[in-house]
Amino acid sequence: MRIAMLAPLAESIPPPLYGGTERAVSVLTEELVSRGHEVTLFASGDSQTRAALVACCPCGLRLDPAVHDQIAYTMTQLGQAYAESSSYDLIHNHLDYFAFPFARLTATPTITTAHGRLDLPEVRRVYGAFPELPLVAISDDQRSWLPEAAWAATIPHGVDTAGYRFQPTPGDYLVFLGRISPEKRPDRAIEIARDAGMRLVIAAKVDPVDRSYYEYAIAPLIRTAPNVEFIGEVNERQKDELLGGAYAYLFPIDWPEPFGLTMIEAMATGTPVIAYRAGSAAEVVRDGVTGFVCDTLHDMIEAVPRVRSLDRHACRAHVERHFSPAAMAAGYERVYAALLRTSERV
């Protein structure tokens, strides 16, 4: 199949540091190429891929200090991709609603993977304005917030376990990884570590929009907590070591997390996950087997000693079985095929 893959330009594909969506797009793209598809990746010019790369900007926009208006790049990307839409069998959109009005104007079908939260009124409004466009959810929970949309499938993200060494022995610290923001609740992670008397490593980016939250809400907690270390963003190698060397991975979210790629990355190294029950957590973690899905902060704290009873091999096996690149690509192949059948009938 000839597939135009529209990747976010915020990060390169794959990203050097933070970037779950871009990491998932990379895994899917490479796996589709391996399976013989002709994939054209519209992405930042510093992306690494075996697909044909169309460079839509020199490098990932978030880390480029010269970039002030990311959307100007996205509009140019969409202009280019849709102007040559007849060269593709389908367009796979990872740019959220930005592609919707183009999809409606174009004969080549577009399939959109929803990567964001769908519970906000404005999101519901813009998705509702294009109700006929087919979507892929990355968790059933994400999909449940917009049940009336044209869902083609739920396809969880995959990880390439070759990038994550299995570490059979639990370490002596907890990890919080990703992004400092109120909905990710790093404050809960600090409380859990304090109550459990265990060291916590926080590896996370701080976006400009979250700078005040970090400075006023989180930095003071880190300064006064006995055993918390903030190390900023980490690259893939550092993340592999950090996760694999941990006792447990904390995912104390307070929002409808659409997927939570770091949970499967942690489990791929053998490290169990202690997650707050929200968004996709209960779909990604097998409760009592690869971690614990908790209804309260109290339960999360009580889960810490119980992690010792879990089998780290089971965590790795769970990822290999349910979150492999092959499973992800096979899911999309089915969606692509159905999409082409439908669009031929029209």
Place this chain on the structure above:
Amino acid sequence: MRIAMLAPLAESIPPPLYGGTERAVSVLTEELVSRGHEVTLFASGDSQTRAALVACCPCGLRLDPAVHDQIAYTMTQLGQAYAESSSYDLIHNHLDYFAFPFARLTATPTITTAHGRLDLPEVRRVYGAFPELPLVAISDDQRSWLPEAAWAATIPHGVDTAGYRFQPTPGDYLVFLGRISPEKRPDRAIEIARDAGMRLVIAAKVDPVDRSYYEYAIAPLIRTAPNVEFIGEVNERQKDELLGGAYAYLFPIDWPEPFGLTMIEAMATGTPVIAYRAGSAAEVVRDGVTGFVCDTLHDMIEAVPRVRSLDRHACRAHVERHFSPAAMAAGYERVYAALLRTSERV
């Protein structure tokens, strides 16, 4: 002619308070309707127009506290307008580059009025990616920053002088009007008023992005200056009174101002303009007749007493002659006609 007019959704058309672009779109739309055109205005639902209104949101987005993502509304607006593009002879775009990729996909021609500054590298990049799309400049200075673009014309904005009472007698204060931001240089206005020993009224909005600039750079100057009053945003009636009752209007800009609608609003009431030479200033103000165009802050200060020698009738007449709704609409009618001739030939 059947014209789809794509207005910014940030403000209603016309806007209740701040909003030069939206005010100009309103003047053009109403004048085109008067001249017998079939105009469909894609704008916020609280807009006031004699054109057919397509409501793209309930009310102007900037003043709606429920709105967090203005671009989601813009994409829905573009989706709707371009899906029905065959119902129009042409699409007149006031949404900057957002319409560019749609224009390229659509047989109905799109003409874009550039309302923003064109000197920034990222702006040049996105305009450069769509070099064939015809543009209208709102000043020759604006156009000079991107000389290689497909300029169809320069058409200055118009004002309806019925909304601005001519006041023959100069008042005893200076005015700064618009937006608090580093490029508008309210600090210069405060210096001029202080040196001239004259009262200054600042009527301006403070955008979230300029909140720190206001608090740390401007509010302290206002507190310590003897005769400066900050009154926030004003509506049309208040603006008419404020401008008409003034001795002179200060326009101490430090950026390539694309047009500067407030300069013609001030002159419409009879109030001369003291402008810094930048952007469109020398095209809008007739130096030595309707105000002074100055090369330094020193010259602006020296211009204050010289304003007394100017004829306020000349200011009003200058606006009536060069910046009328009729002149603006006639300019666009010529552009529209040429655009249709070109697109029929293709």
